[in-house]
Amino acid sequence: MNIWWTYIGMAAVTYAARAIPLLIMRNDPPPWLALWLRYVPPAVFTALVVPAIVTTSGIAGRVITFGPAIPAGLIGALVAWRTSNALLTVLCGMVSFWLIRMVMGS
């Protein structure tokens, strides 16, 4: 039974983070905040991409790793830049990741 109470606690703190801004921002935000929020998507997207590609998590925490993910990510970025096609980006990125890894023999 204990575990379900833990779930409810986990859900509550998660919901709080997701809900508080959505519920309190009813009116037009002041101009400085509107301008700030306009640049949140590129900043967050970048933060979700870059460490995921150039670092790996190990026992000793995160470390920078120069692996096949970096050239694969660059190829993906080029495809995305030229085509704006998400499916093609993922396909080209994954295929180049596997090819590079095969060539590097790991």
Add this chain to the structure above:
Amino acid sequence: MQGVTQSRWKSIQSGFIATIIVWPGVAPFGMVYAVSALAAGLSFSETLGMSLIVFAGASQFTAVGLFGAGANPISIIAATAIINARHLLLAASTASYIRQSPGWLRSIVAFQLTDETYAVGVQQFEKTGGDAWFQFGSNLSLYFVWAVSTVIGSLLGALIPDPVGLGLDLIFPLTFIAFLMPMVRDRVNRSVALLAAGISIAVALWLPGSWYVLIAGLVGSAFGAWFAVQSPLTPPEEGSDANH
């Protein structure tokens, strides 16, 4: 009324469909989550229950590790709060698009907002304007695939190969690259991305969890706002009165 119901349904549907693009990045990890939860001693209903009640991938993996290590509930809840603090920023960003929709709808949207559906929503809203029903459909889509992949993972168990070994953890950042690149066509957005890249690496190496998303997100976007006001090449439309 008929027309309203129909357009809502259309929005939910198109949100649901637009989110299928992120399924391949999510489903393998839903399955692996289930495998590791069962291995940590959780029952099937407890494994699926966490996916349905908490619905936050990274924190579910962490919780499974902590359950396996016999950690106490308070520390598990605290770890969850820290990992999911980044949602404050995503929710604030989403709120700026859908703040006009009713409170009850926003409180439902808040329950299932994730990195992935946030990105799908923003993409759509930048093109067509905010639509909370679209966001709801997108959230529902990810909730659905997360639940289904948890069940499949529980059933297949150890038959599932390690997705990290296959490199499938690269699908997530590749998907976000596809979301990001069309955004960085101007100087301000490009500078925001470059700064956020540097900060996110530095913070990821320095602090555990996902603080790097929150910190790089906050600082990168604040810099963008400042730079937009300074830059004569890209005069901000709504933000011009902030120029003092």
